[in-house]
Every structure is written in structure tokens, then in C-alpha cells.
Amino acid sequence: MLKTYTWPRYAYRRAPEIGQAGVRRVPLVVVGAGPVGLSAAIDAALRGLPVVLLDEDDTVSVGSRGVCYAKRTLEIFDRLGVGQRVVDKGITWNVGRTFHGEREVFAFNLLPEAGHRRPGMVNLQQYHLEQFLVERTLELPAIDLRWKHKVARVTPGEAFATVEVETADGPYTLQCDWLIVADGAKSPIRRALGLDIEGKIFQDRFLIADVVLDGEPFPANRTERRFWFDPPFHPGQSALMHREADNVWRIDFQLGWDADPEAEKQPARVAPRIRQLLDSQGFAHIGFELEWVSVYTFQCRRMAKFRHGRLLFVGDAAHQVSPFGARGANSGVQDTDNLLWKLQLVIAGRAPASLLDSYDAERTFAADENLLNSTRATDFMTPKSRAAKRLRDAVLSLAEEWPMGRALVNSGRLSVPALLTTSPLNTPDGDAFDGWMVPGAPLDDAPVRAAGKPGWLLPHTSAGFVLMLFGVPDVAQREALEALSRGPIPVRLLVVMPTGEPGPADLTWLEDAEGLVASRFDARSGTAYLIRPDQHVAARWRRCDAAAVHAALARATGQESQA
């Protein structure tokens, strides 16, 4: 059905374990090669962990599904090595226009804050993203990606988990120290184990259509996302038009709970809806072809715990949100960002297994924030009572006139990462700081110069722990801080120098090209930040000594109870 994309078919290979005596034991298995499972496997490989990645299918996502990738996710993709491809292929959009009835309520421009490498959001069909991730796995020999290997049964155990796999050549069994479960919203593994996932189903249905337009609705570089409350072409419901790559457009129609999903999916029913929408927007001259159509409902829910012994649940398997606000795939990729460095330390014997409980603490906290925001957007877009609808319509009418009304219109808040302020891994501030780089915050990017060449801060903090120190350390401090790089969990020293000031020749240093590092981190000479391998702030000081860094490192790696 797709006109713009041909699914790759990836080769099935016979498992070497079939017919062998004994059961092979591996450190890490990931189940599910969607965007989240693939990200987990790539992250594992980049951290030096061999990983077996199992998928029951042999291709990428059918239909475009997830389309919006937010800035933090793009930064993680940069670390994983696919960020540039995603940005190059995807659509960066800034202008959003919101309508109520026939009138435009307001327009916003998401023009990104200057001084970040990545924009707030990029739109890209999920199959393109998955293909880029699959191609990246091929560059990493530590990944053993097995297509058409279907997990039949998982048996959790105290010392390891057992995974029984079915293939065309027969079954085989693996034992693994750790199992990452990324098998999606319906998670067969979660279900088979009878693990709870709680929340609510929203009583509403949405038609989702990807269409190829044969003309250009908007002037070059002025791509708009349009959202309608109660438009004349679709009275009483909402609608959305969003651009994807290859001149494909995502068009969404709210249908209501009573709609018949099978009937609504029929092209004869879908095509006139889309024609009416295009005609009403002044796009009567533009023709279209349907690429993909689906009718969906959604749930907002999460598992009570994401860690169950040696099983670690990530992405949709662990939590599901409404699509409004793009918090599904984004939060799943952020799960893996949080998990893999911890798993690497645990597998290497450098941190206790209890460090993985912080994955649960941090990512259930983030999931709750995502659930809250996506539930609020859903409640605004589909009011549950007459009173709620009247208030919603009042907000929309005020929005035409006053900024206070516009601020309350909620058609999905831009996906932003959680500040993990309650994390047990954080060392609370002892010194006063302004700004947002609080312990638990993901790092803000900023322009820097390294060896005179312009670049960005984040790539310099993407492997292992980093101590980012503003200004030149004195001799005594320097010796102690350099010794940190030789510890069992190395901490690399990264010096940041003010614009125009050279750093010490024999230390790694960056020039704060526009002064934005210092302003975003509220830094002055002597300020130091301990940064986790997932680019979150673990601790910060106005003046640090090695003992304080040691203590913060122990805390950030779950070893505080032994300290």
C-alpha cells in the first residue's frame, strides 16, 4: 500500500545454539527490535556489552506510527550515531496553528532557543527511524540481531532468566543475566508473566491516515502543523494535520467512541474526509493518495514497577500514553538512555545490582510526568462532560483575545525530558545555584570550541562519568581530580574555559564559545558538575575536592550504603 517506502526484508539466520548440547549463557538479551529495543542494543554495544536482540518479524514498523522525535531523543540518537540521519531525513517544523470552528484561535512559533544543536522536534515516520537504527546495528559487531526469532517463553530466575525461542529451524534456549523487555504495548512477556499494568482507557477513537500530497500546501520552509477544534469539515470533533518525510502528511480525525473502526478504515470512507479537509484549507488543487490508514484507541497506564528481578521493562511494554504530546517513543528511548550505563556497571561488577532499582525510581517518575501531561492534553481535547466542554470552549474563545487564554489551550505539550529531582542518585546541593541544571536534570546543550573548532557541549559528555570544571584547577586540586580518571569507575576531567581564554595544554578543555555554558550552568571559576553517562547532573559544587566527587560518584552508582 505504501507508495513512498519499500520495506526492507532482513535475513533470518539459523541460531548456532540449535541442536547444541547445553544451554548458552549470555549477559544480555533484548526482546523486540522496535525503536526502543534497537536503541537499547546500540547503547549496550557502545558501552562494550555483547547483546542478543530478538525479534519475531523481519522488517521495520508497518505504517508510520510514531512521528515526532523531541530534542532530548535526538541528542540520545546523536550519542547512538543516528541523530544526523534522523534530522536530515525528518521534517523540522516550527509553526503551529490552532483553529476553533472557522476561526483561527492562535498561532505559535516553536523557534528553538538559540545555542542548541538540535531543534525542539523533528517529524519522521517510524519505519525510517527503525531502518536507520537497524543499519547502525550492522556497524556494531557486539550486536547479534536475530530476525524471525520469536520468544515463546521467559522464565525469570534468581541467578538468570531463561528465554525459549522458536524459529523456522526449531527451538532453542538461552540463559541471560539480564533481559530487557521491549516487546511493545501488548507485551506478550508481561502478559505471560501476569504482571500488572494499570491506568485508564480513554473512550474515544481516532482515525489516523498517512497521505501523499501531489502538491505543496505551504511555502518552502514554512511547514505548518494545523490543529482544529470542532472544524466545519468535521463538526464536533478535533482534527490534526502534520508533515512527515517524503511529502507524506499525517492526518488525524477524532471519531468518538461510537465509531465503527472497521467501517471508518475503508478508503471509500476515509478519502472524502481528507478531501473535505484539504478543500476547506484552500488546498483544493492538491491531490492525494492514501498510504496507510488505521483506527486506534489509546490507554494511559504504566506498570507498578519497571524492574522485576532480572527483567527490565522499557518503552510501551512498561508504560503507554496518549499520542498527544509525543511522549511514547520519546520516553521509551529515554528509558534505554537511563538503563544501559547502569547495566554496564552492574555487569562489569562495578556497581551493585540494586543500582537498577534507580532505573525503576527514575523512569516511573518520568512516566508519571508523561502520563500527567498526555492525560491533561487528552482531557482538554476530548472533554468528558458538558461542563468540561463549556470551560474548554471558553478557554478557546479567550485565547482569541488574551495571552492568558492561549496559555491554557492544550493540544499536546511539547515532549520534554523529566528533571529527575527526586532521584536517589542525586547529591543535594550544598551551594547556591540559579538556573535549571539541578541535580537530576538532563544537560542543556551549548556551543563550544574544541581545539579551535566549533562544536557542541553534549558530545563531550557522552561516554562515562565526566567532571566538568569551569576554569583552571590549581596544582593540588588538579592532581586529585586527575586521579579520579584512574578509579574503578573512571571520571574524566573536562575543563571549560571562558570565551577567548586558552586552557591548560595538557588537559582536555573546551572554550565556552558564546558564554552559554557558563550561563546555563550558572557557573563561575571553580564551579564543577559531576555528569552521569546519560548526560544528567549528579552533583555540583562551587568549589569541589576529590573527596566530594568520590562521595557523589558512589551515590550516583548505588554504592552509598556501602560507603
Place this chain on the structure above:
Amino acid sequence: MTHLITEPHFGTPGIRHRQAYTPGDDFYELLIEGHRDLSDAQSELMNARLVLLLANHIGDLRVLREAIAAARAGVASTAEARHE
């Protein structure tokens, strides 16, 4: 408008928010939750009570005069638009 605040203004003293929309969304959820399980008539009465409580809290008649005019203007223009 010289007295009525028409910029976004929700918040809690001493609490800062990374995202500007958060306190407004907090308020809106409180408001919708406040109406939960009420009949339409009850909701109308609750809204009226809420208006009166907030009006008394504000107290300043200069603000209230502007607020009443602003609220009515949007409703009247909608009513006029319907008659056209």
C-alpha cells in the same frame, strides 16, 4: 486593560516551573476535577459560586469592572456573529 491581568499568571509563590505552561495546566485540572460527577445544573451553580468567591477575593472594583466587560465582550460578539 489597565488593571486586569491578561497575561498568564498562575503559580505558587516560591515554586518555579521549568515549563511555563505547567501551573496553568495544574489549575485547569483542578477546575475540571472540581466539576467531576456534577449534573449540568450543579456545574452551573458551582461556576457561579466560584465567580463570586474569586470576585470577593480580588475585591478591587476596577479589576472586576474590566473583567466583566472583557468576559461579556467575547460572548456578545459570538452572539452577534451568529445573527449575521
